[in-house]
Amino acid sequence: MKPGIVVHTLEASRKVLSDENKFKLAYPETHLIATQSPLINVSSEEHKRFRRLITTPILGYNSLAKFLDPIESIVIESLEEMASRSTKQPVMLIKETMALSLRVIVHIFIGSYHHHNTIQKVQHLFGAIDEASFSWPINFPGFPYYKALKNRKKVEEIVKSIVEERKLMIKNGSEVTEKKDLVDILLEVEDVDGRKLKDEDIVNMLMAFSFAGHLTTATALMWSMVYLTKNTLVLKKVKEEQEEILKSRPSSQKHLSMEEIKKMVYLTKVINEVLRIIQWAIPFCRKATTDVEINGYIIPKGWSVFIWQRDYHRSPEYFPNPEEFNPSRWDNNDNTKGGAFFPFGVGTRICPGRDLSKIEMFEQINPECPLSYMPAPMPKDNCLGKVTKVTME
């Protein structure tokens, strides 16, 4: 095994993340169990081709506008369920936000044909895959990696049957939605040379997006709840902004609109602050494909390179009093300090789910159902909390 180095300067970190020719993606095997897809282990040309084909439907608020109503319904339904379950005993917030984010992703990517049961099953199977993320890749009964591989196979079977079912529906002309979801788009899409995606690629992509999108968003949602619960003044300001927006809503309008989301200026700062302050356990992982000189040092070919966002997101050099949760630091938009804020990555690998996850957070932070109790002993008890439904004044 070749050695690795940790890059600690902002300029060098951005250089590494932006130069896919010299630094290729290189996460540990255990971290890629559910995300093996046409985005991984392909040439940068192929990667570009797949990204263009696959991510357009979920990038940008305009593309996502058509999913706003179902996302709103899913969030409201999930909050109602959390509040109702909380009357008996505190709920595990991370589990709740995971279920919520998976429901949103499944809806957008696979459509609403699916039972609650399928989602619960997939969430359960993903659980063991998550647990194996930091384990040794020992494929032997009793080891987390072994179980995770088995679970991957089971999720693959579920997704495969969904794709088969959809193909059959299209063939029989019995497609029922007028809004196309990602499965439809992936089945139809062709590149400039008229090449279509293979079924295997479609299945892998759907799994990769569901997996990559659910835990990240769920963690951010959970921490949003924690920080808003702890910072009552921030929560009050968020609530006031929401009430203002609601006041100017025409009586004929029943649901949240993109225009309203754009008006949530203070909430945007809160989301940035949550994304800045939360910590991800795994760094960005790359491997040098050739000898590369950076800051006067040579990184030899084959060496691993690690970059931690927290070096920048929690650095007083870029964010004064970095441990303080302070959405107002985003008042004058210069806080990114030449790119020191990159919660969704940098360059060609930048997260394609970044707009979607923000929409989920807008909905979730919407304080119609704020938390009233939060012991916050995360992660041991999965962040037990009580969710109370309140009405807007």
Ligand code: HEM
């Ligand atoms: C708060 C939520 C999220 C955070 C913080 C986040 C963060 C990231 C980061 C940092 C990367 C780049 C990793 C690297 O360069 O090595 C990434 C990539 C990726 N994310 Fe996200 N993500 C979030 C939500 C989502 C969602 C909702 C989806 C799917 C709908 C998603 C799908 C992906 C995919 C497929 C990639 C790989 C892209 C590629 O290699 O081209 N993520 N994410």
